[in-house]
Amino acid sequence: MAGLQHYRMAMDPAIQKLGTMTTNRHKYFRWTPRSAGLTFVYAIAVPFVVGVIAYQTDGKYEFRAKRKGDLISEY
Template identity: 35%
Template sequence: MAGDHNLLKVDPAIERWAHLRENTHLYFGWNKRNVRAAALWMVAVPVGLTILAYKTDVSLLM
């Protein structure tokens, strides 16, 4: 046991995923799918939450 350095098996799929995850800036490109997702998370979600907050605000009803 003193000289064993590889106690875990390395999964190539996980290693590839980790490499892509760490180097996203090299592999990312804007396309229709990414623009749609960005618009959803940067515009639609905040606007929807703001509308929900105003509709459920009790102090406006009194």
């Protein structure tokens, strides 16, 4: 038992392949209709919707100095 190296593990080929694929993903990226649509949704549509909601509710809610039974909406 003293001569065995228990700290060494056999490398799993699937894990090595996943690591290589993750590292080189930018080399093989292509714009497809799906990737373009997802990029539009996450880069433009979601921030726009969040901004519109934030602009419409700006100053509407006040959370400071409220007691039990008080409304948080100011108008």
